[in-house]
Amino acid sequence: MESTTSRQRWLARASLASATASVLVLAVFAGLRTIALVGVGLAGTAITAAAVWWALTRRRLARALAVLLAVAAPVWVLVTYTGAHLAWVVIVAAALWLLAVAAGRRALAPADRALAMPERPAPPVRHPVLIMNPRSGGGKVERFRLREKAAELGAQVLLLEGPGPIDVAELARKAAAEGADLLGVAGGDGTQALVAEVAAGLDLPFLVVPAGTRNHFALDLGLDREDPSLALDALRDGVELRVDLGLAGGRTFVNNVSFGAYAEVVQSPAYRDGKTRTTLDLLPDLLVGHKGARLTARAGDTTFTGPQALLVSNNPYGTGDIAGLGRRARLDGGELGAVGVDVTSAAQAAGLLRGGRATGLTTATVTTVVVDADRPSIPAGVDGEALTLPVPVRCEIRPRALRVLVPRHRPGLRPTRPPLDWRRLSRLGLLSTGRGG
Template sequence: MDNTTPGQRRPARASLAAATASVLVLAVFAGLKTFGLLAVGLAGTVMTVAAVWWLLTRRGPSRLFAALLAVGAPVWVVVSYTSAHLAWVVAVAGALWVPALGAGRSALVRADASLRPTEHPAPPVGHAVLIMNPRSGGGKVERFGLREKAESLGARVLLLEGPGETDVSELARKAAAEGADLLGVAGGDGTQALVADVAASLGVPFLVIPAGTRNHFARDLGLDREDPAKALDALRDGVELRVDLGRAGVRPFVNNVSFGAYAEVVQSPAYRGEKTRTTLELLPDLLLGHEGATLTAVAGDTLFTAPQALLVSNNPYGTGDIAGLGRRARLDTAVLGAVGVNVTNAAQAAGLLRGTRATGLTRATATEVVVDADRPSIPAGLDGEALMLPVPVRCTIRPHALRVLVPRHRPGMRTPKPRLEWGRVVRMALPAVRGGRGDASAGAVTPVV
């Protein structure tokens, strides 16, 4: 299915036309002189493009060679054409690359901007109730004055201060029964998920305040994690997003649920304080020496057989992220992402985690993922919280179930300047050559071997 809009296709075609014209100028005028010069022009162009690609995508000694080739190939072409009194041809061909690069990048910027979630007018809020955990994130509630700012905006604040555990879900339901027309949380992703589930079931808006340690959900909503207080701006100048909500059995999740070696990382005492570093340090060895339950999983048409690690996410993560440490481009595609890992040695495990190798990695998207095992219950990491779940674990997604109120202006929604990828430009310019990789329909599979 071609989702490219005319506004994206026009600059893509202009870019492709300018790039083609540049090559033709070299080919036609050099060919009129001599076939040898034609070969120099074409070979120099190919070597320059290949060298630049290597320079951007490789590391180590090969990158130095690519840098030398990226400089040497154009110099070779210029010297050869100048000797044949065709310096003007090189100048024209080079000049054509300016609109080619500019139009190509413009097409990609427009395409990436179109991936932003749809914003809806914010509903009127008369009785907002915000649940805040003063211990979360090392005391962010007090450090950023979240309670004071919320109350100055007319919100009622409930602090989780008791010596024992508080039933957060029940607290949220009670607040709604007493008239709350917005529920919010200042805390970690696990607490966010519990209140989000209540808000979704009651159809009331939900406010995310990133007062936890990592705040992955807030980051993917575009919120400012460095200053949690800015999330409260949604109460006076906000918009509403409709996002999906995951569920593993009876437990909701906003980010992901992990099994196997992933879950063992979450069980580590060091995980809560240094999640990224702990994952990078522990996961390779855990993948190789995994001795826990033997897992199987079904995601749409894809069968995961005995994966050492399995990650099921509320919308798919980027293709370079196998541990749920990166970003999700969207939270409203109505599909779960599933990543299964099978590795045979430590080097392969470490390479997988750092995105340098793809051996043993299988990806799928589906509306339901069912995880089974050779024992009655298995460890799981649900939004970073360690727990045991009875099998089979049925993971599902509730499309657009959650009405999230966010500030109109938030830093994570700035469209970054994309790297120029000619494959994407060609597919946008010529829809007939588009493949199915970008299709997020249920059951779509991207195995990597």
């Protein structure tokens, strides 16, 4: 214990020293030009963010010019630094700052590990049934021979193929009625959520095979998204996690449910065939034309009034993540994360770079979110699947409702990392004595 505490203190001191050195490098070698140096960098960042906003809210020539500006701004910053013979100063200062952040996180790592989801011994499984979507992720089921590998491990495989639509939840319920003691899915997050709801209702373990496109649920479970076949190792050497599930209007979600601009985009029939193109075509009207329902939402003491987009997640995303693209620290915290975005200008778009402190952003961490609108029903994207839900939509958390079977050794597993706390780091590095913690 003593050596661990001593190591923490020295890492904290190294972090503080490196951060100080980063500032000194700018001050000593750039002198008074440091202010201009920082100003150019901040200006370039703000211009880039504003240009991205214009690119999202304009069409045709205006969009092309905005994209050009978004590329030109960083180039201008680089040329300015190079012309002033300050590029090497910036590189050295940035390297020292990155070292400070890395050492600081390592210094606080023991406390971070306490945030990891607890693992339990895996239950004995005799009749696992895996539902696989051969079309997900551009054909990952076939490319990684998931069907064959699952069969080799004693699993029964049900393929989602046929002349018409298949009721995935009903297929899972039928498999359980016929004796399945584990249900699993090789597919996208939307399909995962459908079967997870059945598994949770029957108290059966659930296996996630990341064969979809994003596989965000698998990411936060620590699974390897590059090789989905590795998730099947849970059948021979696995552990069990207890994770939360979200509910939106009675519909289960494993990641998030979105309302407003993104949900309107997902509703488009063209979205499945061309996601990027459809999104770019529809966003201008949704963001600046105020088309679609006017939303209001209540999340504890926080009220969201008329947000352009509202994201409700199964456990909150990191404080700097405004789009649900990053990682969640854990999936068993028993809370929903709510993020409302209301951006009407390029200045507010640039302000989103401040993360949770941005003026166009409202966040809350609660157990219930109630979404209302000026019409009887609203579009929603539930784990990326397009639905229409009657209002008010009540979003709730089901704490530790799902038993998830995962491999004991997960290549994607890494310690959860809350935001770096410089006050705590300073106390650890400067105020600690040579004993204990």
